[in-house]
Amino acid sequence: MAKNEEEIGRVLRANTTGFAVGSRVNQLTTPGFGSLVKAQAAGEREAIYGLIYNINIDDDQLIRRLVMVEAPRREVIEDQRNNRILPIEMSVLAVGYRLNGDLHYSLPPRPPLNLDPVILVEDPQELEAFTRNLGYLRLILRAEGGRVPVDQLLVAHMHDVYRRRGEDAAWIVAVVRELIELLRSNYDVLIPTLEALNSAVPGLNMEMR
Amino acid sequence: MALEFEKLTTAVADMAHEVGRRREEQRKELDTALALLRDYAAEWALIDERMDRAVSKADEKFYRAARPLHHEIALDQGIDASPPPERATIIATDGSQIVPDRHAALLYYLINVGVITYYHGSGEPPEVTTFPQLKYPGASDTDAEDVFNLSSNLVSIKRDRAEIVTLAAKVAEAAGRPGPTLGILDQRLLYWPIGGGGGAHDELVVEEWQDAMSAVHAVGGWLVGFIDRPGKRSVLTMLHTLDLDKSQRKISDLYRFDSDLFAGLTDTDLFDALLQPGQRSVVFRDISQHNKAFATRNRDNEVCFFYLKTGSGEKQLARVDIPLWVAGDKEALNQVHAILVDQCRLIGSYPYVITRADEIAVVGRQDQEELENRIALRLAELDLHPMTTSKQFSKDIARGGKTRFEG
Numbered sequence: 001m002a003k004n005e006e007e008i009g010r011v012l013r014a015n016t017t018g019f020a021v022g023s024r025v026n027q028l029t030t031p032g033f034g035s036l037v038k039a040q041a042a043g044e045r046e047a048i049y050g051l052i053y054n055i056n057i058d059d060d061q062l063i064r065r066l067v068m069v070e071a072p073r074r075e076v077i078e079d080q081r082n083n084r085i086l087p088i089e090m091s092v093l094a095v096g097y098r099l100n101g102d103l104h105y106s107l108p109p110r111p112p113l114n115l116d117p118v119i120l121v122e123d124p125q126e127l128e129a130f131t132r133n134l135g136y137l138r139l140i141l142r143a144e145g146g147r148v149p150v151d152q153l154l155v156a157h158m159h160d161v162y163r164r165r166g167e168d169a170a171w172i173v174a175v176v177r178e179l180i181e182l183l184r185s186n187y188d189v190l191i192p193t194l195e196a197l198n199s200a201v202p203g204l205n206m207e208m209r
Numbered sequence: 210m211a212l213e214f215e216k217l218t219t220a221v222a223d224m225a226h227e228v229g230r231r232r233e234e235q236r237k238e239l240d241t242a243l244a245l246l247r248d249y250a251a252e253w254a255l256i257d258e259r260m261d262r263a264v265s266k267a268d269e270k271f272y273r274a275a276r277p278l279h280h281e282i283a284l285d286q287g288i289d290a291s292p293p294p295e296r297a298t299i300i301a302t303d304g305s306q307i308v309p310d311r312h313a314a315l316l317y318y319l320i321n322v323g324v325i326t327y328y329h330g331s332g333e334p335p336e337v338t339t340f341p342q343l344k345y346p347g348a349s350d351t352d353a354e355d356v357f358n359l360s361s362n363l364v365s366i367k368r369d370r371a372e373i374v375t376l377a378a379k380v381a382e383a384a385g386r387p388g389p390t391l392g393i394l395d396q397r398l399l400y401w402p403i404g405g406g407g408g409a410h411d412e413l414v415v416e417e418w419q420d421a422m423s424a425v426h427a428v429g430g431w432l433v434g435f436i437d438r439p440g441k442r443s444v445l446t447m448l449h450t451l452d453l454d455k456s457q458r459k460i461s462d463l464y465r466f467d468s469d470l471f472a473g474l475t476d477t478d479l480f481d482a483l484l485q486p487g488q489r490s491v492v493f494r495d496i497s498q499h500n501k502a503f504a505t506r507n508r509d510n511e512v513c514f515f516y517l518k519t520g521s522g523e524k525q526l527a528r529v530d531i532p533l534w535v536a537g538d539k540e541a542l543n544q545v546h547a548i549l550v551d552q553c554r555l556i557g558s559y560p561y562v563i564t565r566a567d568e569i570a571v572v573g574r575q576d577q578e579e580l581e582n583r584i585a586l587r588l589a590e591l592d593l594h595p596m597t598t599s600k601q602f603s604k605d606i607a608r609g610g611k612t613r614f615e616g
Binding site: 062065066068069072073074075076078079081082083084 | 325327328329330331332333334335337554555556557561564565568
């Protein structure tokens with residue numbers, strides 16, 4: 001892991017289509033729904049890229065009792081968030097991997113292992129390199145019909161990358177065109193995705209013209 | 210073979226009938242007890258005279274009662290909590306253990322003490338930590354080889370000792386923090402080792418216990434033992450003693466009908482009926498042979514107690530044991546009451562710090578399996594033959610309990 005990379009948790013369980021990440025509360029400040037992350041093995045194994053499509057925060061009996069209190073104390077809230085072992089669980093959809101320095105936009109040959117660190121992809125060069133090829137969009141669309149909210153995930157991810165790439169209008173226009181191509185026979189996903197994207201990325205209409 | 214329920218049909222019906230009858234009887238006896246408490250509420254001279262007489266004549270091995278510490282507030286009064294101090298350090302410890310099993314592949318026992326230090330009024334997160342101790346034959350800090358033939362009671366006694374010694378150390382560490390420091394144990398302060406075998410061993414355990422109490426006192430800390438829904442009937446015994454002249458019983462026989470007293474009611478029933486949520490009773494001195502021994506060794510450690518109505522629900526009541534050095538300091542007493550009420554309100558009707566200390570300390574079955582797996586792996590690294598049970602255990606760990614990724 002490079003010095004400036006931010007670990008957001010570790011792999012709880014995995015298969016080739018995705019993995020679950022366990023995080024502490026203080027690791028939840030940066031990653032969000034739609035963020036591009038990678039499970040990075042400590043050795044020479046491949047890095048597996050994925051998008052966060054769900055963040056689950058569990059409760060327990062004590063939390064349920066505390067919720068009933070009119071105004072929980074700061075000390076108690078801090079205790080619950082910093083000391084208690086209730087991991088935040090993030091579900092990640094695998095969208096590609098890096099092997100021997102080459103990027104691949106398909107499912108990885110092997111899933112990550114338990115406790116492999118998971119890193120938020122923030123490095124501009126790495127982000128640019130991975131999102132340059134839009135082949136990974138197919139893997140997102142492939143999850144349609146399952147538990148992944150595909151249209152919302154697409155919008156959140158595209159908006160996040162657009163921003164991180166310095167409001168790269170050319171990139172997002174290319175993404176929209178790719179989506180129109182991929183979803184031309186699935187208006188149920190295409191239309192709400194484009195509508196939501198239009199609201200999330202001001203000026204997109206103008207660029208499309 | 211499954212339990213043959215049909216053979217218990219009559220007994221179950223009889224039991225239900227008896228529960229109903231007993232509850233009715235207890236309702237009447239509770240009225241009697243409350244009436245007695247009101248009759249003698251401020252009869253200080255009479256209380257002193259009759260309790261002195263009872264203590265001198267009853268068999269001290271068995272006579273366990275209470276008497277009011279102060280002669281100011283009537284016994285039937287509930288006392289409201291004052292606001293808690295702005296700042297305080299509240300520390301609670303609790304313990305858990307794995308007992309030695311001589312039939313198991315690995316011979317050891319484990320004691321784990323959990324501590325939470327809660328900085329009331331600071332907005333800071335509490336500090337939590339654990340102190341696990343692994344004991345095995347031949348370990349340098351193990352008491353003796355034969356310790357591994359100990360009963361679970363003896364490990365529990367060691368755990369109890371570790372709880373209060375750790376608490377005393379943590380209270381000392383907190384010296385200098387803003388506001389008072391309160392140490393809370395999730396058990397009685399008037400400690401006596403149960404199942405310790407008696408004699409010198411038990412005396413030594415009590416001595417160590419009292420040393421830890423004195424250590425808290427020495428650094429200016431306060432100490433309480435919090436017992437949720439206690440089964441004591443010391444105050445009821447006191448009421449019965451005060452009214453003894455009207456009964457046919459002798460003082461010397463007091464202990465013999467202790468369990469029949471007021472149809473089996475306990476002090477919990479009495480004070481649950483008397484106190485409003487957040488209120489406490491007056492402070493009582495514990496009258497028992499054990500407490501006499503505590504006071505003889507160190508008068509400041511004589512154990513007193515009050516009852517505290519922790520919530521609005523039925524029998525949400527606790528007994529709070531306090532040493533004389535807290536009971537005799539009215540400001541300390543009021544603040545201890547206020548802090549406990551405040552702690553109970555954080556989660557409803559039980560102190561938050563005790564809930565957390567228990568959670569931190571507990572060693573579950575899964576922890577035990579993981580520990581034994583690690584021991585087995587270290588044995589294998591040393592080229593020692595892992596015992597069959599441990600090997601099997603490792604396989605269980607590797608193969609069992611896994612879940613597939615399901616998003």
